[in-house]
Amino acid sequence: MTEYVVLIVGDADRWWTTMDVAQRKAGYAEYDRFGAELARRGHKITGGAELHASGEARSIPAGGGTPTEGPFAEVTEQVGGFYQVETDDLDDLVDCCQIIAALGDGIEVRRVVKPEDRPS
Template identity: 40%
Template structure:
């Protein structure tokens, strides 16, 4: 099954570069053949939100929450249990949130 990991952090939380660096996790998941792709995103303040069929366009994220989406990963694994195990190893899981969502079944 394929899963989308939404990597969510509170931009005001300060972490060391080592604590927030996903490179070791990325390398391990690519070796396992679990990670298909992923990337970091610019700050939430750089987002543009389009609603109401484009009649309403605003700068910034739609949701006003402390945690914002900072990146994503797409993984492929056997089941939700394995997806949770993989997400728990992500460095952001120690100070942020990893939302795990399955792709719509084909």
């Protein structure tokens, strides 16, 4: 099986700043449905997490330097969470991701680099 990371990209803070409890519960139910659908279709979730607000981030500039509070870039879209998924069917994994994309965030699916992918 090949391992992928499913990145959830959008207004990561909206879950905490603009959505009421009922909206958040409905959204979380869709994430539960996404996980169940992955399992039903033979994909295996191996890790992942929802991330707290981007304002809590600590960023270190490229090349090192003084860490700053908040996200690295002042943009409206940030990574709000991720899943690690093992699968033999990338196209079906992407199809499953439509469930959570429908909630309003962008989804990026990327293959994980394995040790054998690196030059020796």
